């Protein structure tokens with residue numbers, strides 16, 4: 174479903190500020206795989222997601238989704254296959270629009286122009302049903318401006334919008350990190366439900382070790398633009414946060430040795 178081959182991304186290339194953000198990443202996800210992505214700050218996690226979404230062009234390597242080479246496609250075209258939720262609850266929705274206007278936009282994403290028209294009665298019914306599944310009472314607030322919702326409500330709505338137009342791939346970038354524990358737990362549950370219901374192939378960046386272990390069927394750890402640890406299936410089920418911390422400690426020991434050398 175998702176095939177990333179030898180992906181390299183360099184920011185400010187050929188300048189004194191040159192930064193290799195991705196240094197030859199290979200990653201293959203089968204349909205329905207749910208991979209959690211961990212790693213220290215600046216490891217390249219968001220860059221990987223941005224490249225899959227068509228936000229940036231790589232200096233080398235390719236991204237294929239469902240067998241289609243999307244490496245050089247503009248982001249609005251890749252959006253046909255990809256739904257995204259970001260850390261900032263403000264990022265996924267338009268605050269001045271109502272809930273139904275936001276949903277209508279998400280509904281139209283990746284569809285032909287003829288289907289882009291406003292909110293019909295049939296669509297409103299569909300929106301109500303979908304919102305009811307969030308169990309936040311938003312189905313009765315279709316004409317409320319999204320700017321008036323809490324962070325947790327907006328993130329739940331962003332998740333619904335990201336999965337609404339039938340994407341194949343879901344990209345989650347620390348999407349529960351800005352929420353209080355109760356709201357984070359709600360959005361985590363909604364994420365698991367949405368992924369299972371739509372059979373989505375998912376990449377989820379998180380700094381929460383417990384979340385990285387408890388969600389999904391595979392875990393990758395990134396460091397300095399590379400995937401340096403890859404756990405799947407039974408190995409992932411058996412792994413503990415101590416195991417992950419041990420991997421982090423090994424990296425720190427290597428960096429300390431390099432610094433001291």
Ligand SMILES: Nc1ncnc2c1ncn2[C@@H]1O[C@H](COP(=O)(O)OP(=O)(O)OP(=O)(O)O)[C@@H](O)[C@H]1O
Nearest residue numbers: 184192193194212213214215216217218219220221
């Ligand atoms: N748009 C950009 N312009 C310039 N440099 C960038 C850009 N995006 C990322 N970088 C740099 O690339 C490297 C990888 O960044 P990235 O955001 O992918 O890391 P990350 O693993 O997501 O980190 P964090 O956990 O801190 O969010 C960092 O050194 C970062 O400063």
